Amino acid sequence: MxxxxxxxxxxxxxxxxxxxxxxxxxxxxxxxxxxxxxxxxxxxxxxxxxxxxxxxxxxxxxxxxxxxxxxxxxxxxxxxxxxxxxxxxxxxxxxxxxxxxxxxxxxxxxxxxxxxxxxxxxxxxxxxxxxxxxxxxxxxxxxxRDDEQGKVAVKTIESMGAKRVAILHDNTTYAKGLAEEAKKLLDTKSQIDVVFYDAMTPGERDYNVTLMKMKSADPDLVFFTGYYPEAGLLLRQKMEMNWNVPFLGGDATNNPQLVEIAGKDAAKDYYFLSPPVPQDLxxxxxxxxxxxxxxxxxxxxxxxxxxxxxxxxxxxxxxxxxxxxxxxxxxxxxxxxxxxxxxxxxxxxSFDQHGDRVGDLYRLYKVDASGAFVLQPK
Missing domain, CATH: 3.40.50.2300 (Response regulator)
Structure with a gap:
């Protein structure tokens, strides 16, 4: 050959x-x-x-x-x-x-x-x-997707009895998208007033100026859509300034390090939305x-x-x-x-034609006094 x-x-x-x-x-x-x-x-x-x-x-x-x-x-x-x-x-x-x-x-x-x-x-x-x-x-x-989380967030805010809400994001693709989705739904489909809407810079160590701006708007709930390192700092510094407004977070705050950063006292009664944590699967x-x-x-x-x-x-x-x-x-x-x-x-x-996962995964969690993430009843 x-x-x-x-x-x-x-x-x-x-x-x-x-x-x-x-x-x-x-x-x-x-x-x-x-x-x-x-x-x-x-x-x-x-x-x-x-x-x-x-x-x-x-x-x-x-x-x-x-x-x-x-x-x-x-x-x-x-x-x-x-x-x-x-x-x-x-x-x-x-x-x-x-x-x-x-x-x-x-x-x-x-x-x-x-x-x-x-x-x-x-x-x-x-x-x-x-x-x-x-x-x-x-x-x-x-x-x-964020739009699914946004719908659950608004339902949760309504169920918590909030009337005046502050929304804080960090300008990342995820956090800004979730904040925009929640604000859109609150503005068009609820009787809840968004009294503060702004961004903070991730990676900083002092968020007291941001917290003071939010406090001056007098919200009865803060929805933070950023990540767990910043959420932990916000909770700790909020407690240090004796501001007792409840915080609700998005799913990017679902990480045990949030409690380590904030401290158990500051993290207590913090709520966040997330797919089930591992122990609840x-x-x-x-x-x-x-x-x-x-x-x-x-x-x-x-x-x-x-x-x-x-x-x-x-x-x-x-x-x-x-x-x-x-x-x-x-x-x-x-x-x-x-x-x-x-x-x-x-x-x-399962995936749809866009590549998105099919089905609803979101649940509401609350941080207890020991720092544990506790699944809340539907």
Whole structure:
């Protein structure tokens, strides 16, 4: 056989391989983009441990398509610029899909990059509405959207008997989007007055000026839509100035470090909206997984956002298993049209045509005197 004929056969085999979505790689690589450093590092560490534990369990059962699953981790630092570099690096490493990340603005910085490379991305803590409004058919998320949270927030504010509400955000994609959604609903569909609406700067250490401005507006409830580090500081400094107005937070304040930052006394009676925290997940899959997690790491995951990254891993590996392919077009089509009510860690998983998770996850929590997050009755 001539050298030219051999070359033709090899090219034909290579073309067949790509058409079938088969990879000759020794492992099936799945990326994980998460904040291992920065102010959200606790979320990223839990994400890493959860996804790696699920991969370890899957590999112990034989892996996928006869191969081991390899998790390729990249730190985005909870920062948009770092996330763009992280996405570029992951996109050149032969990954089939990527899980992550936490923070809507951080995820948004990576979206176009993964989309350009044709790589499926399943975000876990990125709730901004516009992320799934761009027509990217390979973008999915296991968390709910801000408009869903906004509706629940308004119902909660009404149920708490508030008449004058202050809304404070931090200008991030997530927090501003949630604040705008809540304000729109309060202005048009309720008898509640929004007496203060403004932004503060995340990462600062002193929010007394912001608190004084809010206090002067005389609200009977404050809805803060930013993240847990700032929420903790606001609660502590609010107590130090003897202002006893109740605070309601969005789901980005669902992290045990909020209590560490605020102190138990300042955090007591703080309310927040969130999908169920890990200890309140009641599916058989969640209970079994949490037992394995505690056995390996000695503690439960800190928040549900990391657990939602596990749902992303389960969704993509289920798609690979059932399509018997790593072709991104086949996998995306499966996730959109065939993945129905998959038993996930946080409940049943399905995606709509936009890549949004189907179903209502939000619950109301209250911080008790011991600093525990207590699920409130519906």
């Amino acid at each position: 001539s050298r030219k004929s051999v070359k033709s056969i090899l090219l034909a085999l290579l073309a067949f391989t790509f058409m079938c979505g088969i990879s000759w790689a020794e492992t099936i690589k799945i990326g994980l983009m998460c904040p291992l450093t920065g102010s959200w590092a606790s979320e990223g560490q839990d994400m890493k441990q959860i996804v790696e534990l699920l991969a370890e369990d899957l590999n112990a059962k034989g892996g996928l398509l006869g191969k081991k699953v390899e998790i390729v981790v990249s730190d985005d630092g909870g920062d948009a610029r770092t996330a763009a570099l992280s996405a570029q690096r992951l996109s050149t490493m032969g990954i089939v899909a990527v899980i992550g990340t936490y923070g809507s603005a951080v995820t948004e910085a990576s979206q176009n990059i993964f989309d350009d490379f044709g790589i499926i991305q399943i975000a876990n803590g990125s709730t901004a509405i516009r992320l799934t409004a761009k027509g990217m058919d390979k973008f999915f998320r296991t968390c709910p 009641d599916t058989p899959e969640a209970r079994d997984f949490l037992k394995s997690y505690v056995k390996k790491y000695g503690t439960e995951p800190g928040s549900v956002w990391a657990v939602l990254s596990g749902d992303g891993f389960l969704a993509i590996t289920t798609a690979i298993k059932n399509t018997k392919s790593t072709d991104s077009d086949k996998l995306a089509d499966y996730l959109h049209t065939q993945l129905k009510d998959m038993p996930g860690l946080t409940g049943k998983i």
